[in-house]
Amino acid sequence: MLKANEFEHGVDDETITYRNGKSILHDEWANRQFKYHGTAEELLKDKEIISAFIETHYKKQVPRLKLLHNYYRAFNTNVMQERRRREEHLSDHRAAHDFAGYISNFVNGYFLGKPITYAHQNKKAQEFVDNFNKLNDIDALNREIGLDLSQYGRAYEYIYRSKKDEIRVYHCDVTETFIIYNNEAEQDSLLAVRYYPLMTNKESERNSFIVELISAKNKHKHKTSIEEGFKLSDVDKPEPHFFKKVPITEISNNVYRMGDYEKVITQIDLYDEAQSDTANYMTDLNDALLYISGNTEMTPEDARKQKAANILHLVPGEYEDSDGKVTEGRVDAKYLYKQYDVHGSEAYKSRIRTDIHTFTNTPDLTDEKFASNQSGESMKYKLTGLELNAVNKEGLFRKALRRRYRLAQEIAQVNSELDKNVDLRELDYTFTRNLPKSLLEELKAYLDAGGEISQDTLRRLFPSIIGDPEAEEKRLADEEAEQKKRSDGKAYDDDIFNDEVADANDKE
Secondary structure, eight states, X not given: OBOTTOOOOOTTOOOOSHHHHHHHHHSTTTTOOEEESSOHHHHHHOHHHHHHHHHHIIIIIHHHHHHHHHHHTTOOHHHHSSOOOSOTTSOOOOOOOOHHHHHHHHHHHHHHSSOOEEEOSSHHHHHHHHHHHHHTTHHHHHHHHHHHHHHHSXXXXXXXXXXXXXXXXXXXXXXXXXXXXXXXXXXXXXXXXXXXXXXXSOGGGTTEEEXXXXXXXXXXXXEEETTTTTOOEEXXXXXXXXOSSOSEEEEESSTTOXXXXXXXXXXXXXXXXXXXXXXXXXXXXXXOEEEEESOBOXXXXXXXXXXHHTOOOOOBOEEEOTTSOEEEOOOEEEEEOOOBOHHHHHHHHHHHHHHHHHHHTOOOTTOTTSOTTSOHHHHHHHTHHHHHHHHHHHHHHHHHHHHHHHHHHHHHHHTTSSOTTOOGGGOEEXXXXXXXXXXXXXXXXXXXXXXXXXXXXXXXXXXXXXSOHHHHHHHHHHHHXXXXXXXXXHHHHXXXXXXXXXXXXXXX
């Protein structure tokens, strides 16, 4: 009987799969932070150790990051890069499922779907922060960083002074960026490393990179290549930046720097294989083997013609016994195909799907139990695990925000764009979860508790119905005035009519 999880591979296949890929994820250096025992000045002089860090990042860490990104794109390595099944004539469907994309998008939407709010008691500080956020489209940047956190378990942002003399911040490619920290308890960043491919048509420079080493004082530019063992050669003189700290900040998704779906990649692989097996079985069923038993007068040419005509005419042989009696033989035809345990297979796939959502604390929106008619409080309980993860994520994100605005403050005060007495460390950050709420349920609870609400506030609660509350209030006032005018006119006409009737009665 065909097993649901028996994705049929060649026995001797050397596949590029998670079975091999797990060494990519679980390698000792695949997700380790780089540390150096010494000062930034000593590190900048030690080019060999910097080259070793770059080589380790490129060979050990980048493969992990690319594997995780492939799963986010639903290019699931295990099922997509296997060699085909053993039997060449059988179907070889590969079904990749976008669990990773769903998990990252859901978690990031829940965590950063609603913009972070920034508040400072100092009016000038608040104005500076608002302008900085608007210039850098900070809400979009935060969501980009959040998506990297969910995919890779880490993200990087780079703050700098642009050629237009503006304070800009942008998100860095995790496959081209890393930080080297010191070995002290506070773990300060000594050096940020950015290396990116050198765009050239020269064949000799195809595997070359431009390397930027950014310390708390200067940016140093170098060149390196794979062929040279990542040995660094100077390109430009050091360029000062005046931020007083390393201007690239690393943000972590959790203390282990793991992505939100990294721990369920094996379950995703199992689900892909089970669904691929099902698809292959259904296709192979249409190409089942025709089994004919008995003696029949059919030549191979007759068989081909009947198959083309989609008919089957079997003529059994005749046998004559010793008495001369002729007996017609028996012939039978039927299809042979693998037996498939439908209920067992579907239960197996359902169990895997449930495990994926359970281990990532994400809801299965196709599950009837997660119905849309649940109350807001009931939904909160179902998202408890997701909320606990979001709390941890928020603490690390808040730490990165403090560093971001501290760096912006440093360079702004150097350029006299911000008063020296302003401290952006006093900035308050408010995170709001992007959770569907039952407005009527909350409104009813508030009113039942004895609360009161103004008409203006009530109008603002329903923006999809009342787009502009002020305009709606004016329309209501105009309608009321018009109605009063009509009512007064009608009352005046009624008075005239009554007077005329009274005069007529008096004359009689």
